[in-house]
Amino acid sequence: MNGAPVFTGVGVVAPTGVGTGAHWSAVLAGEGALAPVDRFDVSGYPVGVAGLVRGFDAGACLPGRLVVQTDHWTHMGLAAADLALDDAGADPAELSEFDLGVTTASSSGGTEFGQHEMERLWAQGPGHVTVYQSIAWFYAATTGQISIRHGMRGRCGVLAAEQAGGLDALAAARGDLRDGARLIVTGGTDASLCPYGLVAQITSGLLSPCADADRAYLPFDVRAGGYCPGEGGAMFVLEDPESARARGARAYGRLTGHGATFDPQPDPWPGPPAPSYAPSGEGLWRAVEIALDDAGLAPADIDVVFADASGVPAADRAECRVIRTVFGPRGVPVTAPKTMTGRLYAGGAPLDVASALLAIRDQVIPPTINVTEPADAGIDLVGAVPREARIRHALVLARGHGGFNSAAVLSA
Amino acid sequence: MELTLADLRRIMRGCAGADESADLDGDIAQVPFADLGYDSLAVLETTSRIEKEYGVRIPDEVAADLDRPAALLEYVNGNLTGV
Secondary structure (H helix, E strand, C coil): CCCCCEEEEEEEEECCEECHHHHHHHHHCCCCCEEECCCCCCCCCCCCEEECCCCCCHHHHCCHHHHCCCCHHHHHHHHHHHHHHHHHCCCHHHCCHHHEEEEEECCCCCHHHHHHHHHHHHHHCHHHCCCCHHHHCCCCHHHHHHHHHHCCCCCEEEECECECHHHHHHHHHHHHHHCCCCEEEEEEEECCCCHHHHHHHHCCCCECCCCCCCCCCCCCECCCCCECEECEEEEEEEECHHHHHHCCCCCCEEEEEEEEEECCCCCCCCCCCCCCCCCCCHHHHHHHHHHHHHHCCCHHHCCEEECCCCCCHHHHHHHHHHHHHHHCCCCCEEECHHHHCCECHHHHHHHHHHHHHHHHHHCEECCCCCCCCECCCCCEECCCCCEECCCCEEEEEEEECCCEEEEEEEEC | CCCCHHHHHHHHHHHHCCCCCCCCCCCCCCCCCCCCCCCHHHHHHHHHHHHHHHCCCCCHHHHCCCCCHHHHHHHHHHCCCCC
């Protein structure tokens, strides 16, 4: 491959909207999408609000036989992939099947589907568990279903690194293109807003119990106290630049840099939210350095940082320390549009990448909402109003629970 | 008690779903499941339902050879234990 791979298609299924246009309009308008979980009775669960995808009808955009055999998380992934391929004007049937691949990120797999099957197992017996459980639960199900649906038979895979996986999936897709593939569908979605999924997340102790959507998820704020979960994400068509040019595809931008590190944890690990949890941020710093070096850029070349925005105070402090160290005090605009959606796990970083590409296209930094009392004056945090700016290079940060740190550079 | 083609259509639609790419309404008795758009998992899901509804055991190795509706109907109806 000559040069950096290009994003030629973007597909979004997120709490902010189904479709890239709907998502971006909502983001620029600062429309928060956090709301009480209304899928089941959550009274008694220590959770407040979450980022729910509204107006998504799997039956309307996917074949009936596909809908029954896989989870809501895969439904959204399939729909986002369809949107991305359509946006790219790419028809996989017209390309050689082994030149095409799929690499997505997943953090929890087919949680809701699996929960229903476990209910049947215990209430009725093993003979009542659907055979589709065998293909619906595992992390690679979305990759597999996209691959089968579109006949993309080159290298396929999945990255599981919690919220950081979404950036690592893009890097893996870039690797596939370097190895000779022409077009990869990549990105990620996640969905765990069901009883089983929420209970699993509650055990981390990081979910905000606040029921007020305007106060529940306040990363970088003096009042920060955890985060809100969300579902959905984004999928992309990532192509070899010459291949894209040859078919006249429009490019949103390029993936020019990536870095990933892992923080070794002491044993026993106090972990968040223990008071002794005080990450240094060194792992994230190293990931940023690797990504910038990979892109051949200096910190001064970066025009905006899309923050990981944990909402856990100690992790927020570590991220601020990294940003100040690399860019200097108030050295770069920082934003967290995920304040409107919550943290989408494997869909989170891809959604940030989608927003970053649109920021590059429209030369505007999307807002961060509800953070009215910033804790660190050394960070230039974009407020609740979009900020017009010249954007050539954007840095996206993502940290995954357990010690994953990833950074990616997107360029015009 | 007998498994009819109409019963089979109902069960297939109910457990494996249906859509515009597969027309189950026609004369499908001799059409291979694969051509109807129902893969091996869909057939396993279908036989699992039939086992529960009709009390006929359909081992996986037998199911693998029942490649079309007519074959499945013949096997099930030939093994009903008149209850």
